[in-house]
Amino acid sequence: MLGAFPQEIYDDIIRHLKNDRTALRATSLTCNTLLPVSQKRLFSRIALYPTLTAGCPTASHFRWILINSPHIGSYVKELELHLCPDKTTWTGWSPSLDFCLRHLPHLRMLALKVDQIPPCSSGFIMRPPEDPKGVEKIMQALTHAVQLPSLVFLDTYCLDFSSLLSRCRNTTIRELTLSRPIMTIVPVASDGNESTNSGKDDIVYLDALRLETVESDNTEARLIRNSLSRQGISLERLTRFSRIAWSYNGGVFMKELWDILEGCSETLETLEIQIVLATNGKHPSRV
Numbered sequence: 001m002l003g004a005f006p007q008e009i010y011d012d013i014i015r016h017l018k019n020d021r022t023a024l025r026a027t028s029l030t031c032n033t034l035l036p037v038s039q040k041r042l043f044s045r046i047a048l049y050p051t052l053t054a055g056c057p058t059a060s061h062f063r064w065i066l067i068n069s070p071h072i073g074s075y076v077k078e079l080e081l082h083l084c085p086d087k088t089t090w091t092g093w094s095p096s097l098d099f100c101l102r103h104l105p106h107l108r109m110l111a112l113k114v115d116q117i118p119p120c121s122s123g124f125i126m127r128p129p130e131d132p133k134g135v136e137k138i139m140q141a142l143t144h145a146v147q148l149p150s151l152v153f154l155d156t157y158c159l160d161f162s163s164l165l166s167r168c169r170n171t172t173i174r175e176l177t178l179s180r181p182i183m184t185i186v187p188v189a190s191d192g193n194e195s196t197n198s199g200k201d202d203i204v205y206l207d208a209l210r211l212e213t214v215e216s217d218n219t220e221a222r223l224i225r226n227s228l229s230r231q232g233i234s235l236e237r238l239t240r241f242s243r244i245a246w247s248y249n250g251g252v253f254m255k256e257l258w259d260i261l262e263g264c265s266e267t268l269e270t271l272e273i274q275i276v277l278a279t280n281g282k283h284p285s286r287v
Contacts, residue, residue: 040075047080048100056082059096066103073103079145080111083138083159101141107148111155111177112164143167158182165231170202176233177210183227205237209260214246221256225263238264242272 049056066073081097146154147168155177156164162183165171211224225235241264243257253275261268 039072043072043075045078045080046076047082048097049082059100063096063099066100070103073100074106076104076107078109078111079104079107080113082113095137098137098141101145104145105148106150107145108150109153109155110145110151112142112157112159114158139164139167146171146173148172153177155179156181162227162231165228165233168231171204171233173204173233174206175208175210176206176228177212178224179210179212180214181211181224183224202232204233206233206235207238208240208242209235209238210242210244211260212244212246220259222259225259235260236263237267239267240270240272241268242274244274244276246276 046062047057048059048062050058142164145151146164147170149172151171152173153175154173157179160182161178206228211221228235238260241260243260245253257273261271
């Protein structure tokens with residue numbers, strides 16, 4: 001009976017379920033006709049956590065899914081990946097994650113989060129945990145993912161983005177989010193200049209950049225711009241720029257803002273500024 005309906009009917013059924021994962025799972029078991037479209041919606045966006053994170057989907061579990069149903073990997077468009085440099089959650093993480101990242105051919109969005117307290121001390125890539133070989137394996141897999149032709153959006157939190165991007169020969173990202181960014185500082189050359197675009201095949205022009213920092217972050221917008229430039233990523237054609245600051249120093253903030261805006265004044269269409277200040281030392285307020 002169900003098989004007699006046009007495919008558009010099944011698409012509408014799944015569309016009404018939106019992101020109700022329980023309903024999608026139940027619908028996928030109803031009949032073979034509803035299975036593919038249910039799986040496409042169910043696996044279009046996933047989040048993976050370290051192996052020993054209780055109650056959360058892990059790379060080990062998703063690897064098992066991909067081994068038994070390889071086609072699922074082609075449905076994944078958005079991946080949120082939580083990295084934790086705690087050796088107690090590290091066991092078994094490397095091979096599973098490496099496998100998963102190499103079986104997502106149509107990935108469009110990759111969000112990398114280093115879950116650690118305090119986040120500003122995170123040096124996951126530069127100062128890896130007890131398993132350096134495992135970290136290198138993960139870095140190779142992340143490099144593969146960032147270089148996918150389908151990837152257009154990269155989101156990092158407390159990650160050394162410069163070390164990651166420096167490994168990528170080609171990338172097609174157009175939207176970049178840097179939250180609590182960490183970067184490797186390259187020494188200034190003897191002539192006082194910093195090298196740019198070292199070894200990259202083509203310059204990538206970002207469409208959108210979102211930058212979020214707090215007071216303790218020792219990160220200047222100028223350094224971020226230069227670091228991206230060294231990786232062959234230019235801000236000269238930005239159409240959208242978002243700046244979120246969890247502290248405010250008028251002179252410094254405006255100078256950093258200008259460091260970004262001066263290079264894209266002719267193309268910028270949207271500028272978003274949020275300044276989050278503490279009220280009475282407790283509750284933040286947005287300006």
